[in-house]
Amino acid sequence: MAMALRRLRSPTSSLRTPHRLYGTGTTHANTVRRSEQGGPWPGWQVVIGIETHAQLKSREKLFSQTWTPDLNSVPNSRVAPYDAAFPGTLPRLNSSCVNLAIRTAIALQSDIQQRSTFDRKHYFYSDLPAGYQITQRYNPIARGGRLFLPQSNLSVRIEQIQLEQDTGKTISEPRRRNLSIDLNRAGMGLIEIVSKPDMRSSEEAGEYVRTLQAVLRSVAASDGNMEQGSLRCDVNVSVNRQGQAPGTRCEIKNLNSIRFMVAAIGSEVHRQIDMLDSGGFVSHETRGFNEDTGETFPLRSKEEAPDYRYMPDPNLPPILLTADFIASVRNEMPALADEIRERLTLHGLTQQDTDVLMAVDSGNEVDFDGRLNHVAVTYFEEVSKGRNPKTVVNWIIHELLGQLALRKKPFRENPISVEQMSGLIDMVQSGMVTGSSGKLLLRQMLDHPSSEAPSRLAGRLGLLANWGDEFLERLCSQAITDMPEEADAVRRGAPNVINKLLGRVMRSSKGTADPQSIRRTLQKLLSMP
């Protein structure tokens, strides 16, 4: 059902600041990590825990059969009566969202719960038409788990993974004192991944989000796009003097880039340390981050925290998962980032080449059918079939990616097919064209996309290396060896059969050798007059 864009008077000029219950956390250093060798705040320990909301890459919403919006959707064009909380409408769980949550849980080594339930979390805001959000605070779909951060050498523990609904969007126009509501996002499936407070620096927090992003993409659970809002983080920060108990946490809401998250943590740590140094105390509060000043600011204190009046959702039965079902999801999962990395290492690629290939176009969307987002990895693996992987990766990384970047094109718009790239590399390797002609051909193919074989293009552009007699002789002798009967026939006086041999040499030269020269060479080798 499409609804006209509703205009509501702004009930408040403050920033949208949803939810959150107060909870105390325990802190455990679980491994020796780099940041422990002394950090920017000597004498202080910084403790960070992150709540990540990831939009599930599902065609339909979590509880209605409406299609999820894309970036071009007209506001309020993807709204079912249920999403707008029309009386009498009921939720129906979308199994593909459950599937994607399970995939994420498997990738994070979480313990998938065979029974999980939905709660209503009440709060009142204009883009939440029902007055409550359906979530899984008490019996989440998965508990525990961990995410290993290679650079920090740290394994961050996961508290839980829960399914929940996204809210609509409020577009504020303070000058006109208007709030516009777009319900396209209302009811989309989210997973909230709650980490334990295991991080000790903004660098670790940054690596955590980057790594989580890669995991979500590699299991095709989410686009994980922070700029577009499909991945959003709330960061909890506390400080304590070394050796003392953890301090009071403040939660910084809705950070939508890793850069801002790192800045927000820095500013927040400074603020808390200043406060404690000057004899004050940190009060538990929810804060926002001002991107212009680079500072955090209070949104609401613990006392003002809403009472969410959690209650089990009476319209939704528990999710019951059999062990067989969980195993079947596991079996159909695409390769995890770690597995791809391992495979590429087996091809003999360096860590750096691997990183570059895996990062290509990572900002792009994952497919609904769960295909991997590692487009450049797939391309590399196709082209390197039967070829030297090192040569292929050099062509892809240094030439192809370099030239695409110059043209400001993402890899997805690469017009050179696997066959064309393979042909080009073969020509350079066999000496049919020189390395620099090969690069020229590549640029030509990028600027004038077509399905023309690179060998033809090279012929057309006069880029073929000078065909020495020796090389042509080699191809001709090979044809004679491969076609002994035809060769004999020519020798015994059937001159026209030479055309068959000629055809063979044309093919093996990929159409680039000159037919007259081939004929002459064949005649010489077959001792014809």
Ligand SMILES: Nc1ncnc2c1ncn2[C@@H]1O[C@H](COP(=O)(O)OP(=O)(O)OP(=O)(O)O)[C@@H](O)[C@H]1O
């Ligand atoms: N002392 C602490 N310092 C920093 N982070 C902490 C500390 N204690 C707990 N945390 C982190 O705070 C986060 C709490 O998230 P959780 O979703 O459980 O509760 P919440 O923020 O109260 O609820 P809501 O989901 O409604 O926001 C976790 O990521 C946890 O690791």
Ligand SMILES: [Mg+2]
């Ligand atoms: Mg929170």
Ligand SMILES: [Mg+2]
């Ligand atoms: Mg939370």
